Amino acid sequence: MIENLPLSGGSHRLCIAHPDASAASPVSQPGQFVQMLAAPSQHLLRRPMSILDEGDGWRSFMVKPVGPASRELVNLQPGDTVDTSPPLGRGFPDASQLAAWQRAAGVPLLLVGGGFGIAPLHFVARRLDALPEPVDYRILYGGRTARDVELEVLAGVRGRVIPTTDDGSLGFRGTCVERARIELDDTASDAVVLTCGSHAMMRALYDALGTRVARLFVSLEEVMGCGVGVCMGCVTPSVHGYVPICTHGPVFEAATVFGPDVVSSASC
Numbered sequence: 679m680i681e682n683l684p685l686s687g688g689s690h691r692l693c694i695a696h697p698d699a700s701a702a703s704p705v706s707q708p709g710q711f712v713q714m715l716a717a718p719s720q721h722l723l724r725r726p727m728s729i730l731d732e733g734d735g736w737r738s739f740m741v742k743p744v745g746p747a748s749r750e751l752v753n754l755q756p757g758d759t760v761d762t763s764p765p766l767g768r769g770f771p772d773a774s775q776l777a778a779w780q781r782a783a784g785v786p787l788l789l790v791g792g793g794f795g796i797a798p799l800h801f802v803a804r805r806l807d808a809l810p811e812p813v814d815y816r817i818l819y820g821g822r823t824a825r826d827v828e829l830e831v832l833a834g835v836r837g838r839v840i841p842t843t844d845d846g847s848l849g850f851r852g853t854c855v856e857r858a859r860i861e862l863d864d865t866a867s868d869a870v871v872l873t874c875g876s877h878a879m880m881r882a883l884y885d886a887l888g889t890r891v892a893r894l895f896v897s898l899e900e901v902m903g904c905g906v907g908v909c910m911g912c913v914t915p916s917v918h919g920y921v922p923i924c925t926h927g928p929v930f931e932a933a934t935v936f937g938p939d940v941v942s943s944a945s946c
């Protein structure tokens with residue numbers, strides 16, 4: 679552990695040494711995750727955490743303490759040991775591909791995050807910001823209340839950040855799905871949307887926009903065991919049948935996991 683920074687809503691930004699990480703020649707993709715556990719730990723299985731950012735020799739993560747293993751992680755101090763895997767899974771499309779789509783469409787890319795789902799979208803933003811030409815993108819960051827929207831995690835990103843809260847205590851009053859509909863009102867057919875958050879939020883976004891936007895990518899979350907496609911503890915129905923999220927995802931084109939052809943073609 680290099681640094682452990684508490685955030686305003688109870689999550690922690692953990693910066694962890696990863697000798698393979700490099701800013702100049704990145705090996706990880708936004709949307710990928712790392713399996714991690716404090717070392718030593720009371721627990722057996724490492725837990726998946728999305729990469730928030732990476733630089734020379736380090737990766738950072740936004741960890742919300744929701745249970746025993748995540749609580750152990752946020753209680754670590756600089757110098758303590760973390761047992762981590764390399765980056766795993768399939769992430770969002772490459773930043774240069776996203777930039778090409780955005781320029782062709784002429785409308786902003788929309789990144790829609792809820793809770794710690796903002797972590798991989800922050801990493802997307804950082805990669806977009808590193809491109810030689812600016813990219814027009816907006817980030818909708820939703821939570822129930824102001825406490826759930828830990829805006830400082832997005833400090834320094836160049837895109838416009840629009841917080842949304844159900845109770846109106848910060849930013850737009852309403853859900854990030856409602857705000858996404860407003861953002862895309864006239865331009866939806868050309869838009870590219872990336873989302874990560876609760877299953878219910880992403881499902882609602884797909885129901886609202888899935889058939890109207892050019893492309894919608896979702897990052898699914900599921901309780902994971904091995905993280906490498908062996909235990910089959912993280913399967914989701916898809917147009918290709920049941921697939922492990924840890925290897926076929928966590929990022930999918932939304933229609934392949936939420937679309938009308940999913941249930942009928944899925945088989946064990």
Ligand SMILES: Cc1cc2nc3c(=O)[nH]c(=O)nc-3n(C[C@H](O)[C@H](O)[C@H](O)COP(=O)(O)OP(=O)(O)OC[C@H]3O[C@@H](n4cnc5c(N)ncnc54)[C@H](O)[C@@H]3O)c2cc1C
Binds near residue numbers: 725745899
């Ligand atoms: C691809 C991926 C990326 C993730 N990225 C992050 C991240 O960036 N930051 C972060 O804080 N967490 C992230 N998670 C979730 C994190 O891995 C779980 O919350 C983890 O189980 C916490 O372990 P625990 O022992 O503390 O709690 P547990 O005892 O495992 O779980 C505590 C509670 O959370 C619920 N839960 C556990 N896992 C999930 C899940 N995946 N989705 C919804 N509910 C769950 C359990 O049902 C239980 O109610 C990610 C999960 C996945 C699959």
Ligand code: FES
Binds near residue numbers: 902905907908913922
């Ligand atoms: S976590 Fe084991 S197959 Fe996905």
